[in-house]
Amino acid sequence: MKKLIAVIIVLVIMLSGCSEKKIIVDNTETAPSSNNQKPIALPEDKPQSPKELKNDTDSNILDSIDTANSPFEKGYYDYQGTINNNMPIYMSVYPLGKDLVGSYFYESQRKELNLKGKAGEKEIILYEYDETGKKTGVFRGTMSTVDKIEGTWSRADNKKSYPFTLSLVSILPGAEYGKRYAVAINGASDQDVEEFVRKIQSYVLNQNKEQLSKEIKYPITIKIDDKATTIEDKDEFIKNYDKIFHPKYKQAITRAITKYMFANWQGVMFGTGTDNIWINEVTDTNGNSRLMIIAINN
Known part of the structure; x- marks a missing residue:
């Protein structure tokens, strides 16, 4: 009988030890529960996605x-x-x-x-x-x-x-964020400026002389046969187009980056090195302003 009682006591001690260990493990994962309520997740253990x-x-x-x-x-x-x-x-x-x-x-x-x-x-x-x-x-x-x-x-x-x-x-x-070209152009957004430049670039790429001639402020001085020449109107521009947009210059303009362009009070420039085009807002006699080409450096 004494042996039986001793065995029972040993078993009770072993079971108590296992139970205590389980409670400690659970406490690292959930808050203690009471009144038959479900365990509540601790804030630091809230699941997070990999992202x-x-x-x-x-x-x-x-x-x-x-x-x-x-x-x-x-x-x-x-x-x-x-x-x-x-x-x-x-x-x-x-x-x-x-x-x-x-x-x-x-x-x-x-x-x-x-x-x-x-x-x-x-x-x-x-x-x-x-x-x-x-x-x-x-x-x-x-x-x-x-x-x-x-x-x-x-x-x-x-x-x-x-x-x-x-x-x-x-x-x-000093440029304001989202207004990198405002130093020169106040009436058009950065997106408007870059879209206009892409349009000009497409005209050059596709040899669209007629449309390009309408985007220029005349008179404009351009180098023709290595000599500075004043172009008075779009007809004269179209006549000299191939001398203005010679192969080297055409390649520079069609490959130019139309984002992150340089700007100052004179306007916005796109191109590479000395081969570039400048644009700015131009106001006509009726007081309307729009983006136009103001310089062609070829």
Whole structure:
């Protein structure tokens, strides 16, 4: 009988120990339950999707960057560079509050990807997003000045990464965000300006002399046979069209980037080097204004 009682006592102690251990494990997953209610999930154990977790990680990385000494000041900073030394890209960024926002595109595709990140005194991180808001990659770089940024571009899934380098080509200092061309053109949006330039570019590409001649403010001085010549009207422009848009100049204009264009009080320029076209708002005798070509540098 005494042996039986001893066995029972040992079993009770063992069961009590297992029960206590189970309660401790449960407490790491749910709040204690009472009155037969279902366990309540603790706030820190709220399930998160992989995307949410990734965003939290991104936020932690960005929060670690001290933006107080960022070299970027109000305005647009335009860059040209490469990814993997063989993929040309164009990028424009703008310091908006503590963030650095903007976009970039590959020269071969010319499809913009949005950028958002932060810059410190030496460090810069920019996450890229497609038109749906999906993160597609990240630039992690360093800089001694804003003139040159170097680092690594990685795909969002980290399965591929390549070196990148960016060189500053122009700055639009003091420009308001979303109004990069307002220094010259107040009556048209940035989108209007870029659409007008694309229209001009298509006229040149398709040899549409008649339509192009209607977009010019006359008289206009253009180089013909290496001599500055004043063109008085559209008929004279059409007559000299092939001398104005000679093969080298036509190629420069049709290949020119129609975004991130340089602007100052004189107007907006698109083209490469000394081969360019300038546009601005022109007011006619009736007081109506519209975008027109004001200079053709060939």
